Amino acid sequence: TSASKNWSPMWRLFWRHQLAICCAVRIGLIAYSYAHDALFEVKYTDIDYLVFNNASRHMLQGRSPYLESEYRYTPLIALVTLGNFLLHSGFGKFVFAAADVACGCLLAGLTSWPAAAAWLWNPIVLGVSSRGSAEPLILLCVHAKLYPVIYCPAICLHVWRTSASASQAVSRLIRLAICAALSFGAPLALFYHLYGNEFMSQAYLYHFGRLDPQHNFSVYFLPMRLLGPRILRAVSGLAFGLQAGSVLLFSWAVPHQDACWFFVTFGFVSLNKVITSQYFLWYLVFLPLLLYRLVPSSGRWLLCQLAIAWLLPQTVWLGLAYLLEFRRLPIVELVWLASLFVLLSNAWIAWRLFDAYRRRMQGDSEAKKRD
Structure with missing residues (x-):
């Protein structure tokens, strides 16, 4: 409702x-x-x-x-x-x-x-x-990007956990798969018909092999800038492995979908090979759902701490990136350290939010037992 x-x-x-x-x-x-x-x-x-x-x-x-x-x-x-x-x-x-x-x-x-x-x-x-x-x-618009596939493990686990039987779970998953295929596949088929492989290559496949050496919030930009093609492939594989591990971990550890989708996306973006400010919206759109669940039991001071921990590293990075790009100062290593600051801060934020979520769930469980 x-x-x-x-x-x-x-x-x-x-x-x-x-x-x-x-x-x-x-x-x-x-x-x-x-x-x-x-x-x-x-x-x-x-x-x-x-x-x-x-x-x-x-x-x-x-x-x-x-x-x-x-x-x-x-x-x-x-x-x-x-x-x-x-x-x-x-x-x-x-x-x-x-x-x-x-x-x-x-x-x-x-x-x-x-x-x-x-x-x-x-x-x-x-x-x-x-x-x-x-x-x-x-x-x-699900069709616009491939990244929503990261929610599949969480959705499948949720359906399995909330179904009365295995047959009901399978039936529900099949219906979901059909709906997802139609919503994603119909526009894909239309644009493939109009623009062919060029559409598939530029809109979707390009992002799988993307290696961007330009400075961005990701800690991978400097290795991509300095290392050879063979090492780059290893770095790319490491990034993908860490992202997959993060997605599976949060999908299993956070059973409530309103909270789960935030954690899954936050981890996925924080560990991505390329991170720009636009990517932050991918997880910020789920933040109100998580806050709505946590605020009654989480103090406002904690939320202020998390907001500062999220904004401060980005402000430092933006200032250094401006000096590098527009003032041409040779500080690419400092920009990379700022990217590392962003990653470590995001890891701390994820841990504090998950701890608050876990405590809230324990409190709700104990309240139900008392009732």
């Missing part, structure tokens, strides 16, 4: 006002992006937005969006940003911001307005969506 059905009239009115303010802030940031881009060296608009524009221009002229060499997405994104040429240059930004707000509305319906605020008012979320990143839209 949707949690929002139990809201009082006062909370419903408060929610509408807050939602209107959230939308206004996003519109304001999109408007600000034009002034910022005209005045400052470091642009506000995401470079990917320019890539989307180029891909859409090719599509508008009846050509493949993959003539834009940097376009690594489903053609769906290029279709959405056709409005940049047909209506307004900021059309795509407004669509992505609307998807961001839609995620917040879904979270508010599943939890509460205060929990959903962890998404709607998160500065990273505000920045990513208003800069023209397609990530908020991708969160609503």
Whole structure:
């Protein structure tokens, strides 16, 4: 049952006002992006937005969006940003911001307005969506990325644990598999028919073998920058193995799906070969679900500690990356140390959140026994 059905009239009115303010802030940031881009060296608009524009221009002229060499997405994104040429240059930004707000509305319906605020008012979320990143839209569309496959172990375990018998579990899994195949496979078949192997290679397969030596939040960027191809393959294999282990561990250890999907995604992103700010949205969208479960038993001071532990390393990394990229200072090793700081901080955050989750579950179990 949707949690929002139990809201009082006062909370419903408060929610509408807050939602209107959230939308206004996003519109304001999109408007600000034009002034910022005209005045400052470091642009506000995401470079990917320019890539989307180029891909859409090719599509508008009846050509493949993959003539834009940097376009690594489903053609769906290029279709959405056709409005940049047909209506307004900021059309795509407004669509992505609307998807961001839609995620917040879904979270508010599943939890509460205060929990959903962890998404709607998160500065990273505000920045990513208003800069023209397609990530908020991708969160609503399974077809857009392959990474949702990481939820398969958790889903299968959940179905098995909650089924009355093995035959019922198998039946439920078959139905889920059919639904998943249709939702993912139908657009895949359409775009494969239109663009063939080029679509498969650029939108999906490219990311399996991606080795990016450019500085990013991942600790793997420096080894990829310094080591030869053979060692790179070993590093890539190590990253994949650690990610798979993390996914399986959290899928087994966290039986509640609202919490499990956060932990699975947080571990997967933290151990990825390439990490940019957009990837943070993959797990932040599940954070309100976890907080809604934990807040009654977890102190606000703990949540403040975790927020600081998450933001501080990123701030350090961004400052050093700016000095490296725009001031050309020879500090690539310091940027790598900042990436290591981000990873260690994320590991600490995961441990503290999991410990809080475990304690909450133990408390609930003891309360049921007393009743």
